[in-house]
Amino acid sequence: GAGVSQSPRYKVAKRGQDVALRCDPISGHVSLFWYQQALGQGPEFLTYFQNEAQLDKSGLPSDRFFAERPEGSVSTLKIQRTQQEDSAVYLCASSLGVFKYFGPGTRLTVT
């Protein structure tokens, strides 16, 4: 595709449910990033992949958060046993060089 796509665009989950958020980066982009953006705040870094290798996961807030990119293209961010504080927009970005290209995000609401 022409840009980074994310699915679903909106997700409502009941507290305690597991969710999986998908990111399709721009074809050929080596680097992939996940960010979490709370309402009224700037995005905060979660994790970074270079191809299939997860090089930095220092921003993941707890062990309930898990990300993978098994074939170096599509990535999935999984949140287990969701809690209300997980409600946010989850943004994915990919890059080949310095510029990062962001997807539209997935808005997660935990009720």
Place this chain on the structure above:
Amino acid sequence: KQEVTQIPAALSVPEGENLVLNCSFTDSAIYNLQWFRQDPGKGLTSLLLIQSSQREQTSGRLNASLDKSSGRSTLYIAASQPGDSATYLCAVFGQLTFGSGTQLTVLP
């Protein structure tokens, strides 16, 4: 830990006005700084990227400056238009540390 602050949090101006958005960061050892635009319900669009060795970058009506020694960057928007209404975010490169943004409204 790098901290990025943007002031003001919100700004409303009449159409045609020139304006300046401010961004400050605590660690001057940055690699580069990037300004983004975010429209409601959409992702971030990169506007300008300034390498650490540069002092400014220009694109159309936008001009971004960088002063590493004082830990500041500004985004200048000339002749603002209603279509410029959005949230503007600055981010310091590495994994990108973002400010919380300035929500700009340009009134027709």
